[in-house]
Amino acid sequence: MNKRTFLLLITSVSALGGLLFGYDTGVINGAQFYLSKYFELDAAMKGWVVSSALVGCFVGAIVAGPLSIKIGRKYSLILSAILFSISAWGSGLPSMLPESVDLLVMFRIIGGLGIGIASMNAPMYIAEIAPPRKRGNLVSYYQLAIVVGFFIVFLATYTIGSNLTEEQNLAIGWRRMFWSELIPAGLFLILLFFVPQSPRWLAMKGKKKESLRILTKILGAEEAQRESVEIEKSLQKKNTGVKINYFSKGILTIIVIGTTLSVLQQFTGINAVLYYGADIFEQSLGFGKEDVLLQQILLAFVNLIFTFIAMATVDRIGRKPLIYIGSAGMLLGFLILGVTIQQQSLGILSLIGVLLFVASFAMSMGPVVWVLLSEMFPNNIRSVAMSVAVAAQWAANFVVSQSFPIVTESEVNNNAFWNGSLPYFIFIGFIIFIVVFTYKFIPETKGRSLEELEDIWDVK
Incomplete structure (x- = not known):
């Protein structure tokens, strides 16, 4: 196997953690439309069922840092795959046990633990094996896998939902949607046993020969030797015997910057659209129930296509220009959606606004944030810093997911001025x-x- 094929293979396998992230996020979108009616959930409980997994995501991201230091990126991903599988199996169990929302929430939290661990380790692992000239593109595979997961799960939920009556969907359809996740979760678990450990993690553990061997398979002998020397210099520079002070000015500054960027990805409102898309299409945009899941497929398709655009351009035009371009598109998309809802002129223009927002996010804040988080932190603090940044992202995701249905159904949002458009103008402010x-x-x-990027920051 040549080095290019090997690099692409291990990148694709590790990126499957993103596919499970997308699948698990997307499955609740299709399923909650029916389970909310089945359990007769009010707005607050609907928000809790949807966002409960994010509690697990937050905890998973927090433990992912020390976990990846101790057992490595590879075995952390294996643990996440096991948690995904348990969650997928258990989320449909209320049909066999006393009907309980609590049981569903418990398994959703378990799945969240898996997502939290994978969301930190997968992009970091890819960044640590990728050559500098290809790193942006390869880390973008993680975001691509997320949106592929969305697309696949929307196809799966549409197929399941469209082949059942509404009564059947209320009784068993949403459970089958959860169980369908067992297939990609099992595949992810099996394939992970065939990828190597991160060469940078091996170097930090003193396993220099093994690190060089893996770098050689990925980069070739000459480039691997140069990279190995750079890694060693970086580690020697940082390993002075002094314990890392994460509250020193330099380290705290970079962690705050990375964490703020990570949080802002969620405050664009992307997961309000992805989690509650069915509700938005039915209530805000006026689509019939029979069209809701089909509209979700269109949303996922746009998400997928524009992620490819990001992958093709992130290493050419850079990270910051993509954020600027995407932010302009997101702002315009939500402005169109917000104004049409506010003026009660719902229709094709409203749908265009939603799709423009999703397309713009997919080519900017979606992949670019993961790329930046995976590469901006120095070697000796990368695991802990990414853990903090990703945990904060999941906390922000929880806030948005929990509050969106409450704000949407509030009296203020539904008064004569806003007419249901308030959330989208709030998101515009964050953009x-x-x-x-x-x-x-x-x-x-x-x-x-x-290693070169470490010189950007005054980390002491």
Whole structure:
């Protein structure tokens, strides 16, 4: 197997963690439309069922840092695959046991633990094996896998839902949607046993020969030797025997910047659209129930196509220009959607607004944030810093997911002025802030090695 094929293979396998992330996120979208009616959930409980997995995601991301240091990126991903499988199996069990929302929530949290661990380790693993000139593209495979997961699960939920009556969907359809996740979860678990450990993690553990062997398979002998020397220099520079002070000015600054960027990805409102898309299409945009899942497939398809655009351009035009371009598109998309809802002129223009927002996110804040988080932190703090940034992202996701249905159904949002459009104008405010924050605090990182990027920050 040549080095290019080997690199693409291990990148694709590790990126499957993103596919499970997307699948698990998407399956609740289709399923909650029916299970909310089955359990007769009010707005707060609907938000809790949807966002309960995010509690697990937050905890999973917190433990992912020390876990990846101790057992490595590979075995952390294996653990996440096991948790995915348990969650997929258990989420449909209320049909066999006393009907309980609590049981569903428990298994959703277990799945969230898996997502939290994978969302930190998968992009970090890819960044640590990728050559600098290809790193943006290869880390984008993780985001591609997320949106492929969305697309597949929307096809699966549409197929399951469209072949059952509404009564059958209320009774068993949403459970089958959860169980369908067992297939990709099992595949992810099996394939992970065939990928190597991260060479940078091996080097940090003192396993220099094994690290060089893997680098050689990925990069070739000459480039691997150079990369190995750079890694060793970086580790020697940091390993002075002094315990890392994460509250020192330099380290705290970079962690705060990365964490803020990570949180802002969620405050665009992307997961309000992805989690509650069925409700948005039915209630805000006026589509009939029979069209809801089909509209979700269109949304997922747009998400997929524009992620390919990001992958093709992130290493050419850079990270920051993509954020600027995407932010302009997201702002315009939500402005169109917000105004049409506010003016009660719902229709094709409203749908165009939603799709423009999703397309713009898919080519910017979706993949670019994962790329930046995986490459901006120095070697010796990468696991902990990414763990904090990703955990904060899941906390922000929880806030958005829990609050969106409450704000949507609030009296303020449904008064004569807003007419249901308030959430989208709130998101527009955050999108404007993203542009300002990126301009002031985010460096351009394309084409530089992970070790070269350490010189950008005054980390002591």
